[in-house]
Amino acid sequence: MARLPILMYHSICQHLNDSKGLTLAVDMFEAQLAYLSKEGYQTFHFSELSQFDGKNKLPKKSVIITFDDVYINQLELAYPLLKKYNFKASFFVPFKYVGGLDSWNTNSEQVMSVEQLRSLDKSIIELGWHSFGHNNYKEMSIDETKVDLEACQSYLKQHQLSVKPVLAYPFGKYPRTNPKQDEFFKSLEDHQITYGLRIGNRVNSFPFKNKYEVQRIDIKGEDSLAKFKLKLRFGKLKLF
Numbered sequence: 001m002a003r004l005p006i007l008m009y010h011s012i013c014q015h016l017n018d019s020k021g022l023t024l025a026v027d028m029f030e031a032q033l034a035y036l037s038k039e040g041y042q043t044f045h046f047s048e049l050s051q052f053d054g055k056n057k058l059p060k061k062s063v064i065i066t067f068d069d070v071y072i073n074q075l076e077l078a079y080p081l082l083k084k085y086n087f088k089a090s091f092f093v094p095f096k097y098v099g100g101l102d103s104w105n106t107n108s109e110q111v112m113s114v115e116q117l118r119s120l121d122k123s124i125i126e127l128g129w130h131s132f133g134h135n136n137y138k139e140m141s142i143d144e145t146k147v148d149l150e151a152c153q154s155y156l157k158q159h160q161l162s163v164k165p166v167l168a169y170p171f172g173k174y175p176r177t178n179p180k181q182d183e184f185f186k187s188l189e190d191h192q193i194t195y196g197l198r199i200g201n202r203v204n205s206f207p208f209k210n211k212y213e214v215q216r217i218d219i220k221g222e223d224s225l226a227k228f229k230l231k232l233r234f235g236k237l238k239l240f
Helices: 026-038 046-051 072-084 114-119 142-159 180-190 225-234
Strands: 002-004 006-009 011-013 023-025 062-068 089-093 125-129 166-168 195-200 204-206 214-218
Touching: 002 062, 011 026, 011 072, 023 026, 026 072, 026 225, 046 125, 062 072, 072 089, 089 166, 142 180
Parallel strands: 006 062, 006 214, 011 023, 062 089, 089 125, 125 166, 166 195, 195 214
Antiparallel strands: 002 204
């Protein structure tokens, strides 16, 4: 089985002094992309993974780059660098907040508008779901989850956005015990979700063991380039 690290980013900022937690300085992000490029990594969209089967194997140095929340700072700072290095990424959209602020978090970061989402080059950026209301699926009932997923579908139909049915769970949370977990996964299947993304901080084996428990590696603003290299290779180690 192939190794497939999936990197998870959030905000991008201008200044190193502000690089902490879920916010990463643009110079540090570029250093990470430069490293991936130098080492010969190839990036993929989730919609491209279906081409890799027993005969057509995933390249050895493959990686998926993901961004949650579609902040305008991603458009202004990350998107140009992705184009510069000819890398692909997946941006996950909390539909309720498009064109507004991140009221689930700081209530100060601007979220891209529909027009800005449409402006993204589809060969570089693939849009995905980040729920409708950016709520914690672990704390929601199955009926509430279904309402959220249906709201996503209605939003996409109304605004005619090209968004792939890949769902990044807000806060990385989802039901972890049965019978609720089985019901949750069944709801995703009923809404034709192809992959569900948690956090987990481990490198995936591909094909995925469970398409609704795909793990991502959380890249932090404090991470040095050396730590980034270790996370890319091993995921999150206890010494971190």
